[in-house]
Amino acid sequence: MTKPPMLSIHDLNVWFGDPPDRVDAVKHASIAVAEGASFGLVGESGSGKSTILRAVAGLIDSWSGNLEVAGRTIHGARRDRQFFKTVQMVFQDPYASLHPRHSVDAVLSETLRLQGIGDVDRRINRLLDDVGLGRSFRFRYPHQLSGGQRQRVAIARALAAEPRLLLLDEPTSALDVSVQAEILNLLSDLRAEHGLTYLMVTHDLAVVGHMCDRIAVMQHGRLVEELQVEDLRRGAAQADYTRGLIAASGSYRAGG
Amino acid sequence: MTNTMTRREWLLSDAPQTRRQARLGAFYQGWLTFRANKLAMLGLIILILLLGMAAFAPLLAPKSPFAQDLASRLQPPSAEHWLGTDALGRDILSRLIHGSRITLFIVGTVALIAPVIGLFIGTVAGFAGGWVDQVLMRITDIFLAFPKLILALAFVAALGPSIGNAVLALALTAWPPYARLARAETLTIRNADFIAAARLQGAGRARLLFRHIWPLCVSSLIVRVALDMAGIILSAAGLGFLGLGAQPPMPEWGAMISDGRTYILDFWWVAAMPGLAIFTVSMAFNLLGDGLRDVLDPKGGAK
Amino acid sequence: MTDAPLLSVRNLRVTFPTRQGLFQAVRGINFDLGRERLGVVGESGSGKSMTGRSVLGLIRPPGRVEADRMEFQGQSILNLPERRMRKIRGQRISMVMQDPKFSLNPVMTVGRQITEAYRLHRRVSRADAHAKALEMLRAVQIRDPERVMDSYPHEVSGGMGQRIMIAMMLAPDPEILIADEPTSALDVSVRNEVLSIMDNLVRDRGMGLIFISHDLNMVAQFCDRVLIMYAGRIVETLPARELHKARHPYTQGLLASLPRLDAPQDRLPVLTRQDSWRDGDPIAPHADTDLPGGLR
Numbered sequence: 001m002t003k004p005p006m007l008s009i010h011d012l013n014v015w016f017g018d019p020p021d022r023v024d025a026v027k028h029a030s031i032a033v034a035e036g037a038s039f040g041l042v043g044e045s046g047s048g049k050s051t052i053l054r055a056v057a058g059l060i061d062s063w064s065g066n067l068e069v070a071g072r073t074i075h076g077a078r079r080d081r082q083f084f085k086t087v088q089m090v091f092q093d094p095y096a097s098l099h100p101r102h103s104v105d106a107v108l109s110e111t112l113r114l115q116g117i118g119d120v121d122r123r124i125n126r127l128l129d130d131v132g133l134g135r136s137f138r139f140r141y142p143h144q145l146s147g148g149q150r151q152r153v154a155i156a157r158a159l160a161a162e163p164r165l166l167l168l169d170e171p172t173s174a175l176d177v178s179v180q181a182e183i184l185n186l187l188s189d190l191r192a193e194h195g196l197t198y199l200m201v202t203h204d205l206a207v208v209g210h211m212c213d214r215i216a217v218m219q220h221g222r223l224v225e226e227l228q229v230e231d232l233r234r235g236a237a238q239a240d241y242t243r244g245l246i247a248a249s250g251s252y253r254a255g256g
Numbered sequence: 257m258t259n260t261m262t263r264r265e266w267l268l269s270d271a272p273q274t275r276r277q278a279r280l281g282a283f284y285q286g287w288l289t290f291r292a293n294k295l296a297m298l299g300l301i302i303l304i305l306l307l308g309m310a311a312f313a314p315l316l317a318p319k320s321p322f323a324q325d326l327a328s329r330l331q332p333p334s335a336e337h338w339l340g341t342d343a344l345g346r347d348i349l350s351r352l353i354h355g356s357r358i359t360l361f362i363v364g365t366v367a368l369i370a371p372v373i374g375l376f377i378g379t380v381a382g383f384a385g386g387w388v389d390q391v392l393m394r395i396t397d398i399f400l401a402f403p404k405l406i407l408a409l410a411f412v413a414a415l416g417p418s419i420g421n422a423v424l425a426l427a428l429t430a431w432p433p434y435a436r437l438a439r440a441e442t443l444t445i446r447n448a449d450f451i452a453a454a455r456l457q458g459a460g461r462a463r464l465l466f467r468h469i470w471p472l473c474v475s476s477l478i479v480r481v482a483l484d485m486a487g488i489i490l491s492a493a494g495l496g497f498l499g500l501g502a503q504p505p506m507p508e509w510g511a512m513i514s515d516g517r518t519y520i521l522d523f524w525w526v527a528a529m530p531g532l533a534i535f536t537v538s539m540a541f542n543l544l545g546d547g548l549r550d551v552l553d554p555k556g557g558a559k
Numbered sequence: 560m561t562d563a564p565l566l567s568v569r570n571l572r573v574t575f576p577t578r579q580g581l582f583q584a585v586r587g588i589n590f591d592l593g594r595e596r597l598g599v600v601g602e603s604g605s606g607k608s609m610t611g612r613s614v615l616g617l618i619r620p621p622g623r624v625e626a627d628r629m630e631f632q633g634q635s636i637l638n639l640p641e642r643r644m645r646k647i648r649g650q651r652i653s654m655v656m657q658d659p660k661f662s663l664n665p666v667m668t669v670g671r672q673i674t675e676a677y678r679l680h681r682r683v684s685r686a687d688a689h690a691k692a693l694e695m696l697r698a699v700q701i702r703d704p705e706r707v708m709d710s711y712p713h714e715v716s717g718g719m720g721q722r723i724m725i726a727m728m729l730a731p732d733p734e735i736l737i738a739d740e741p742t743s744a745l746d747v748s749v750r751n752e753v754l755s756i757m758d759n760l761v762r763d764r765g766m767g768l769i770f771i772s773h774d775l776n777m778v779a780q781f782c783d784r785v786l787i788m789y790a791g792r793i794v795e796t797l798p799a800r801e802l803h804k805a806r807h808p809y810t811q812g813l814l815a816s817l818p819r820l821d822a823p824q825d826r827l828p829v830l831t832r833q834d835s836w837r838d839g840d841p842i843a844p845h846a847d848t849d850l851p852g853g854l855r
Contacts, residue, residue, distance in 0.1 A: 044746035045717075059452050084458045097449035101471045103278055110467070114457045136271045139278035144270050147603070157453065176602035176773060181816035181827035188826065203746065210818035210827070233820055246820075248747040268578065288578060 004071040006165050006197040007033040007056065007087075012049070012065035013057040014055045025051040026063075026223045031133035035070075035164075038191065040212030040229075042205060042245070048221040049201045050092075053167045056199075057089050070164065085115065088158035092170040098142040104128075104153050105138045111160040127156040132186060155186065159194070168200040172207065184211060186255035205249045209233060217242045286551040296547020302540035309358040317350035321507045330523045340525040342515060348529050351507035355530070358508045359537065362423050362492045363485055369427035371477050374434025381435070382442030383461070395438065399432040403495055404413055412500045419508065422501035426491055430484070434477055441473045475552035482545030486538030493534055509534050564591035565735055565767040566614065569628040573609045573791075576621050584609040584622075586791035592735065596761060596768040598799060601788035602813075607771045610788070611737045614769070615654055616644040618813035632734070650680040653728035655757075657740040659720030663712040669707030673727045680731040682735075695726035699756050718749030722756060729760055735767040743772070754781055775802065775813055795842040806832065807842050 014026040026048040038146045041049040050067040061077030068074065070086055081088075091097035098107065110122045117123060125135050131152040142150055151171060158166060171187070172180040184207065191198060202208050208215055209229055216226045217239065225239040237243050268285070272278035278342035290296055309316060318338075327346035333340045339348040381392035399407070445451065446469070454468055493510025495501035497517075502508030509530040514526030573585040585606040590597070601607040613624045617637060631638040636647060648654075656662045664672055673695065674688040674700035683691070689708075699722040712720060721741060729737065738757065742750040758781060761768045772778050778785055779802040787795040787810050793809040805811055812830035 044748065054452075057452075057456055079458075081458050085458060087456075089453070089456055091449040091453060093449060097453050099450045099468055099472075102468075103275075105275060105278075109456075110441075110459075111457045114459055114463075115655060125259065136273070139272040139275055140270070141278065141282065154453070157457070161457070177775075177813060178602060178816045178830040181818075182829050184818065185826050185829060206818045206820050209820045209823065233823065248751055249820075284579075 003035060004068070005032040006035040006037070006070055007031075007199060008066075008068040008236050009056070010066040010068075012052065012055065012063060012067065014060060014063040016060075017064065025221055026055070029218075029221075029223050031216055031223070031226070033165075033197060035197055036195060037214060038200065038212045038214040040208035041199065041201045041218060042203065042208050042215055043218035044203060044245075046220075047072055047218040049218050050169050051221075051254050053089065053169050053199065053201055057087065057167055058083070078203060081115070084163075085161050086163055087165045087167065088161060088163040089167040089169065090151070090154050090158050090171045093174045094144075094147055094154055095174070097154050098150055099140055103139050103141050104133075104145075107153065107157055108133065108160060111157050115161040117160070123160070127160055130159065130190070131156045132182075146179075151175065151179075151183055152186065155183075155190070159190065162194070163196070165197045165199065168198055170202050171200070173202065173204065179209070187211065205232070205245060215251075217245065266483055271424065272294060277348045289551045290547045291357065293547040293550055295543045296550070299540040299545075299547065303544060304539070306356055306360065306492075306537060309392050311351055313354050313357055315420065317347075317353040319347035319350040321346065321351040321354040322505050323347075330437075330526065332518060332523075333525060339529045340523075342512070343519065346505075346524065348512075352509070352530060352533050355507040355512065355533070358419065358502060358506060359489060359492070362419070362426070363488060363541075365423045366427045366430060366488050366492075367481050367485065369424075370430035371434045371481050373427070374398060374431040374436075375438045375470065377431070377472060378435035378438025379442045379465055379473055382439035383446055383465055383469060389439075390495055392435070396432045396435045399429065402429075404429045408491065408495060409498070409500065412495060417500045419502045419506065422492060422495045425495075426488060433484075434533025437476060437480060438473045441476060442469055445469055445472055479545055479549045479552055482541055482548055484495050485541035485545070489534055489538050489541075562664050563633065564593050565632060567628060567630045567761050568614070569626060571610065571613060571624070571626040571629060573606065573618055574623050576639045583791055585613065588786075588788070588791075588793045589792065590786060592769060593769045594765045594767055595784060596758075596770060596782040598782035598785040599769060599771045599788060600773065600775050600778050600785055600813075601613050602773060604790075605788040606791040607762070607788050608739055611654065611739050611769060611771050614735075614737065615648050615652060616641070617648075617654075648696075649676065649728075649733070652735040652737065652855045653733040655721070655724050655728050655736065655738045655741045658744045659717065659724045660712070661743075662724055663720060665712050668709055668711055669715070669723050673723070677730045691730055692726070696723070698729070698760060699723070699726045700752075701726075706822060716749075718745050718753055719763075721745060721753050723799075725753070725757055725760070729764075732764065733766065733802040735769065736761060737769045737771070739771045740773070740778075743774075775810075776817070790837045792837070792850075793841045794836060794839070797842075807836075809836050 009032070010030045011025065012026055012029045015024045017020050017023055029052060031039065041052065043049040051060065054060045056067060058077050066073065069083065074083070105124065108127060109120050112120050112123055124138060128135055128137060133149060133152050133156070137145070137149065145153065160228040168187070172183050173184060187198070188211070190196060198211070200208065200211055209232055213229050214226070215229060215232055217224045219241050224241050225237060227237060231237065232246070235243070235246055237246060266277065267281045269277065269281060272281050281336065323346060325341070327345065328341055329343055329345040331341040333338050337347050337349065339352065342348055342351070377392050377396065381389040407429045408422070408425040411428060412421050415421040415424065451464060451468060454464055492501055493513065496508045496510030497514040499511070502511050504511065512530035513527045516523070516530070520527050568591070569589050570587045571585055572583065572587055574584045588610065599607045599610060609618065614629070615723055616636070618624050624638060627638050629635060631647065631652065636644070639647070645654055663669070670689070670692055673692040674685065677683070677688045677691055678685070692708065693704045696707055699718065701707050701722060702774060707715065707719070707723070715723065741757065742753055745753060754777070770778060779799045782799045785797055785799050785802060786793050787807065789809050795805060795810050797805060801815070805814065809830070812828070815828040816830055818827055
């Protein structure tokens, strides 16, 4: 018996605007993410990697193709509660993804209520413990938090519904490297504890190499290549573009 | 002394322990910012005095605002009549004090109605987009196309002159700028990540609008209302001046100026005293609005 | 060429009043800049950007800049009146900021911005300024400078915009260039190109470069000497090629916390911040006044 993949994207097209100004952001993209896997989408800005995440999450309605989450086919931009209990997203900029006038408590309790989960007080404390913040952070406002702490709150919000698939949109690119390490560790731990599946978008090959087992490279809205992380490490990429990316990100890493 | 210090620390704590402490702390931060603005404090004090004056008008006023004394008409300011008397021998100070109630009534009602209409129309238009946006904004444009006072005049002419109708007319003509402002704010907020995140929790449109977008629009609206207040007082006074607002013998400040107009060269105080009152209150609202901007403007309020 | 530093800073402090008292963004740092490429590295809030801005007199009140010494070629530039600072800023000390989108004027063509910036500092005819602008655009390896001159900032890509900024800033031949995260907004492939262009120009003209960045490895690759800042102080100074020999635990921690493609590990080492880092003495291979010998 073969399990259906956690997320299956087949022949996905995403566009913005109407002709003649239509811009095709994603063209004929197909990927499959197995349950429990950590899949990386790599590309430069404008390659359409974040657009795929947003289309899956239902934040963009102009798409065509076939989307399946945990065996259920998805249509249009409407998503039901079942979907939100399965899929959640962490955004790139923790300064933009938290409502400036809602405290941590307000953010998490609203989420729990919307998901129809009771026992809010205890759950909030546990979520905060889970993401390594602790209870003293519960009543703070975003402006009283550092970037890393904000991202932890955003992760707690995504975890509140106990999803199975997390969409991670450059979750550390706005953070300092030492904080990035903490957040990446947290994400690894959470994946192990909760058996989560990750679909992670990033421009940083080192991050994707650290976090993911399978990687797809995107350029100008198309998938250029899909490869295992070991091949990426060995530099055994097939496509010229991927090799160029590896060279570019490695050139100053080599050091003097 | 130590007690107040610890209370201050409790309020300014970066790690509040309860919901109440967090809320009070945020409020206290705003108060500190506001207090640092001396002129805004002056505005606030003037407005508190105005409120007190309105509340205790019968106790404060030395005479009845309606008592006529034709023997002592058009008296200059004196010990008997601090601000002089008008053409019917009524004490101007008493009329001003009682008139503060009318001013507050006008200002208060307009400030409640106009921004709420504007906020609702603006945020719905901005958030819904598409044809809803088009229809609502064209209606707004139609209202904006007429000069405010002329439109208000037309309303009052149709409804009949009275203070209530004047207020209604002012409110109906004052909302379009708020709608524009609210729509502009909504358009910038609508695509923010935190709205997308709330949507991913399954938040419906109404919840997004009222719980997420409104709180961010309200603060800039409050600032705008406080700054517009002076204009509203002046418009109300203008309607009163034209005889379309408060009806005699009500001591409305604009109508009082109108009464004094005939004697302005020989008996200047009849028009000047209510004019000064209007000026003071308008200025107070303006100063208050400036201070509120420091507190509520999201751009400045981050730190 | 004398050995006197281009820029000499002693005990620089930048403070901002806040409700909780004075916030010290920079707490007494010393450094000299020769005709070299000096990297300033630190995390957000370490005071690295404030250091660059204070040199250019860009700290706005109520922020305060104090120093025992802040000299540019022997002349004090500490808290100069704005009118005199303007003669230095842009002409003798230039700055390239992080995002070209915000530093270029959106309603003016690129060519006009470069020529006007140039004419502000040099009294030359419009034609000469135009020629200079073209030359500068060629210097930053823009292939089609005539066309770029006539385009508006939104019509050029991020990498192109940053090259235009560099061209604009280097046109008056400044002696010092301060680059504040000049490539953070750029994609990796473009980043290297922009860096090498900047590198060449700085070398050719014998300028002093202050390169402010959060990216340790990039700075190490690209600079001669690196200052590592933590909480408003310099915790370590070392030659860039000896970065891997860093002795300060903060520097070591920063280096270790980067994921590496070539060396996979299960968990990334996490920095445990020590209070002693805030006030300890900086670690330096040489005395602070000892300038390493210019360009490699």
